[in-house]
Amino acid sequence: LPITRAELKKVKALHTRKGRRSQGRFVAEGVRLLEEAYRFGINPAPLYYSPDRLSPRAETLLGRFRARKTALERVSPGDLSRLASAETSQGLLAVCPTPTTALTELHRPAMRNILLCENLSDPGNVGTLIRSALAFGFDLVILCGRCAEPFSPKVVRSSVGAVFGLPIAVAATDEALGLTDRSGIVVVATDLAARTDLGQLLPSLEKRRLALAIGSEADGLSQTVLERARSRVRIRHSGKVESLNSAMAGSILMQACYDSRIRRKT
């Protein structure tokens, strides 16, 4: 059945921040992303598909969603292109409810490792950090200041579906630091000028809940975060570069946390 003009307009509005906000939904496209959505129990409403474009892998996935009673809507290739933001829909486009995570999730003792991003405006970096956070056993991501929006198409895409796998809260920096304080969470800030490696610090934090703060590449973390952090850490590198990409820096530090936790267990 051809999609109605009203429906097309509504879905296309989800390519904008305003549309996502007012509808409380976002779009995810392509086989790999939607396999992750399936794996994390997400139920699109609806999942648009165009049969002529589906690979065998996409067919299999569609069958799984069907078995789970997901609302499927068959559309023409032309209509699917009109709905899509990228040329990578591979015949599948899902409209998903935007998960909302309250900052008060911080208070839950199960939230042991938290990634706190400040002013990370590049969506590719934010998506990649969310992916690494999930990979290295982090329990919560908090986006403060002027960060890219977590459910924008570019962030969703560069997270390779990790946005479906862990809670992500958006908050003001002050508010986030207030809550970490009250929860007894240790804030560790990355700082080019620091004299300590995270590895030296980790043994002393063994039993503490940790928020690792990553700032923007151009300006680093704000004074607010730096002053209220319990410790500042660096990643040593050669003098041939000024700094590391912030997604690299964050991933390297999260990997160090994960590794130290694994070593303790074994």
Add this chain to the structure above:
Amino acid sequence: LPITRAELKKVKALHTRKGRRSQGRFVAEGVRLLEEAYRFGINPAPLYYSPDRLSPRAETLLGRFRARKTALERVSPGDLSRLASAETSQGLLAVCPTPTTALTELHRPAMRNILLCENLSDPGNVGTLIRSALAFGFDLVILCGRCAEPFSPKVVRSSVGAVFGLPIAVAATDEALGLTDRSGIVVVATDLAARTDLGQLLPSLEKRRLALAIGSEADGLSQTVLERARSRVRIRHSGKVESLNSAMAGSILMQACYDSRIRRKT
């Protein structure tokens, strides 16, 4: 002076692979990239600039290039936009000779740590890996198979100028492995199925020259590389993701090499 139509056409051809190849030149735009070019002693020929658009930081840089007798060409804002590939030229656009690095550089004993990338088609990942290679003291990058082209605008941009800071060779996989063999370089391959962490392996490689091989996210390294590698290493991560972004994986491993070298020295 207005730029001639022939010159415009020639510079615009550098936005294509074919044009870069036939002219042996590439384009770098924006203040941050060109500060790095300056720092690494690159001499653009020419450096186009548009005075109305320059920030004080860009003015300073222009003055430095002028003092170095770089060929400067003043153009109108309109002409600069016509030359530019991105909207980020910030009034400065340099045409640079493409550095060429022979694979035989491998034979030089000074090339202790080598990054070997195979089939990394994403230019953002290739640029980021080149940046991390420079940051973590790697001496040479080799791009094998279907990798993004090292001097394409996206790679140059995401390397944040690191392409100016270390030699990059493009080669066939077989050829690269033949030369690492003959040079006694130990090839260490990343492999999701490996049972060894790089950290466990590094002490035994202390005095050896090392080529760290990173493959594509979708398919990993080719059988050719996996079979000829002396060791295979993994990065442990939670089962919640299938794999890591290849730039993250490569950066984490290069950081481990750097860190172990620093520890030995201190």
